[in-house]
Amino acid sequence: MRVFILTATVALLTTSASPAFAADLATFQDLINRAETNVVERLQRDLGIRDSQKQVESPEMSTNSTSLLDTTSVPDLFSFALAFSGLTPSSKSGSGSDADAASAAFTGYTLWSALEGFDPLDPDEYCKQGSIWGRRLSFTAGFNNGEDGSKDGYVAGVKFRVPLGYDLCTSPAFAGDGAVKAAMKALGVANGKLRAAIIERVRADALQRGVAAIPHDETMIETSKATGADFANFIDEDPVANRLAAELAEELGGDRAEKAWAMDRATAEEIDALLNGNQFAIGFSTKQRDDGGTDEYAATLIWDHKGLIPHLDFSVNAGWELKSNKGAKNNQGAMLAVGLDYQRADRTLRGRRPFKASLGFKAKWLNDTGDTYVGQLKLVVPIAEGFELPISLSAANRTELIEESEVRATFGFTVDTTALMARLQRAALRR
Numbered sequence: 001m002r003v004f005i006l007t008a009t010v011a012l013l014t015t016s017a018s019p020a021f022a023a024d025l026a027t028f029q030d031l032i033n034r035a036e037t038n039v040v041e042r043l044q045r046d047l048g049i050r051d052s053q054k055q056v057e058s059p060e061m062s063t064n065s066t067s068l069l070d071t072t073s074v075p076d077l078f079s080f081a082l083a084f085s086g087l088t089p090s091s092k093s094g095s096g097s098d099a100d101a102a103s104a105a106f107t108g109y110t111l112w113s114a115l116e117g118f119d120p121l122d123p124d125e126y127c128k129q130g131s132i133w134g135r136r137l138s139f140t141a142g143f144n145n146g147e148d149g150s151k152d153g154y155v156a157g158v159k160f161r162v163p164l165g166y167d168l169c170t171s172p173a174f175a176g177d178g179a180v181k182a183a184m185k186a187l188g189v190a191n192g193k194l195r196a197a198i199i200e201r202v203r204a205d206a207l208q209r210g211v212a213a214i215p216h217d218e219t220m221i222e223t224s225k226a227t228g229a230d231f232a233n234f235i236d237e238d239p240v241a242n243r244l245a246a247e248l249a250e251e252l253g254g255d256r257a258e259k260a261w262a263m264d265r266a267t268a269e270e271i272d273a274l275l276n277g278n279q280f281a282i283g284f285s286t287k288q289r290d291d292g293g294t295d296e297y298a299a300t301l302i303w304d305h306k307g308l309i310p311h312l313d314f315s316v317n318a319g320w321e322l323k324s325n326k327g328a329k330n331n332q333g334a335m336l337a338v339g340l341d342y343q344r345a346d347r348t349l350r351g352r353r354p355f356k357a358s359l360g361f362k363a364k365w366l367n368d369t370g371d372t373y374v375g376q377l378k379l380v381v382p383i384a385e386g387f388e389l390p391i392s393l394s395a396a397n398r399t400e401l402i403e404e405s406e407v408r409a410t411f412g413f414t415v416d417t418t419a420l421m422a423r424l425q426r427a428a429l430r431r
Contacts, residue, residue, distance in 0.1 A: 028235040031198075031242075031249045038249070040174055041123035046349045048126065048135075048168050049076060049418050052341065052356060053279070053304050053313055056414040057081050057390055058103040060317070060337070060362075061155050061285040061298060063144045065101060066390040066412045068360035068376040069317040069337035072161045072281035072304045074105040074138040076418045077120055081105075081142075083390075083412040103142025103155065109134030121422055127169035136161040140285070153293070157285030159302070166277025166306065198248045202241050209240065276307025283319075295324040298335070313341040321366065331369050337362035350426070352382035373397050386420035389413060 053072070056079045058065035064085040083101040112134035113120035125131055142155040168174075235241045281302040288295050300319035308314040317337040324330055339360035346353055358378040365371050378392040389411065396406045 028245065031235075031245050038123060041126065043349075044168060044174055045121065045123045045126040046422070049422055050346050050349055050353065051168070052343050052346070052353065053306060053315075054416075055105075056388065056416050057412060058083050058101050058142055058144075059105075059140050059155060059157050059285060061157060061287050061296065062101045062103060062142055063153070063287075064408070064410050065103075066378060066392040066410050068362050068374065068378075068392075068394070069315055069339050070159070070283060070300065070302055071315055072159070072279040072302050073135065074107060074140070074159070075416045076107060076135055077110050077421065078106045078417045079104065079415060080417075081412055081414045083144075083410055085408050085410040101142060101144035101155075103140055105138060105140045107135050107139075108137035121418075121425055132167065132169050136163070144287075153287040153289045153296075155285065155287050157283060159281050159283040161279060161281040165279050167279075198245050201248055202235060202245050205244055206234070206238070206241055277305070279304045279306070292326050294326070297322045297324070300335070308340075311342055311344055313343075315339045315341070317362075321364065323366065329368060331366040333364065333366035335362070335364045350423070351385050353388070355382065356380040370398055385423045386416045386418075387414070388416075 051073075054075050055067060055071040055073070056075060057067040058081045060067055060070045062083070064083055065081075066083050081101075081103050085100070109120060109131055112130055113125070116130070118125050120126075120131075138159045138161075140155070140157040140159070143152070144155065145152055235245050281304075283300040283302055284298070285300070286295065286297050298319055298321045300317050303316045305314040315338070317335070319335050320332070321335050322330060322332040337360065339358060341356055341358045343356040344354040356379070358376070358380070360376040360378070362374045362376075363371065374394055374396040376392055376394040378390060381389040381391065383389055391411045392409070394406075394408045394410070396408075398404060399406050
């Protein structure tokens with residue numbers, strides 16, 4: 001079945017944004033405290049969504065994926081990828097046939113948020129233990145046309161990122177008074193300026209509503225003295241003012257998280273260094289072919305190292321592959337792949353990601369077949385937030401069934417619905 005049934009999964013992503021603050025009256029100081037916490041939580045969520053190591057492209061098991069090797073994780077909610085090859089002859093003889101592929105991936109976090117009934121993009125929920133564990137588990141399903149005489153195949157896979165090494169939600173950069181919170185305060189995104197901005201706008205709304213009892217002391221909206229007791233009491237007691245203050249705390253806190261990340265390059269570089277580290281995953285994938293074709297199975301260990309040097313990430317895949325040849329002897333053996341990804345730092349946390357360039361090499365040593373060696377150059381072109389165009393050029397010493405060297409150009413189209421939904425939520429908050 002070549003058409004994916006996406007309706008149920010997409011429905012999980014259309015959950016309306018739930019406010020980070022309760023509708024009940026809260027004290028002004030409590031709103032400020034939660035707004036300052038929200039600055040850090042929002043930054044964690046946005047950095048998680050924008051993580052360049054999350055694989056949106058079709059899995060390596062897919063015959064003509066633009067990705068030569070897999071990474072430890074996929075986008076938080078749901079992603080979809082198409083790949084098309086045949087831009088160059090498939091082999092020296094030019095007799096090869098084109099191969100296309102489609103795949104979809106989602107995480108346990110998608111299912112967990114649906115079962116628990118919370119918005120998966122709510123910053124309050126993003127780094128809770130259940131959410132972290134949900135994102136460690138991911139699933140992939142896909143289809144690809146056969147080539148060079150091979151049968152069409154259906155691809156499925158599961159991957160688990162083990163709780164070792166780096167994790168965004170437990171990074172020391174976000175702990176206590178770590179680098180992120182220190183940067184927020186140094187840039188004036190919390191405390192006085194946040195209070196002042198909220199007080200000024202709540203006061204303007206109250207005056208427009210004709211609330212006679214509102215204090216008129218202008219000193220209360222000075223940056224350094226925005227904690228006037230009378231005005232704070234007014235916000236505590238007036239339901240309209242309280243709700244507006246809560247909404248502003250959410251909106252302004254999120255804006256300041258984004259601005260702080262873009263404003264101070266030195267601080268951002270320091271935080272970048274703390275966000276680098278190792279990630280490990282175990283993966284299992286299979287390709288099932290039609291009409292008695294060869295089925296394939298692979299067990300893979302995956303290692304990603306973010307920030308090998310600034311802006312350069314390193315990945316390794318090592319595993320065992322089995323080809324089940326119906327009616328003939330099976331082929332099995334080892335696989336090793338290494339890759340380097342270069343991408344400039346993402347300083348906006350919104351809009352298109354920076355361009356990404358990749359270099360990869362893969363080797364397979366299966367019994368009773370010739371060894372296979374593949375090299376690949378790839379460029380990922382950002383189109384819009386959540387949409388990218390990967391283009392790869394691969395060279396191999398042989399194809400799957402033909403002992404001839406091959407050069408193949410492949411291009412694709414990927415959709416990351418996590419980034420797309422985050423963009424829609426930002427737009428809704430600003431209406």
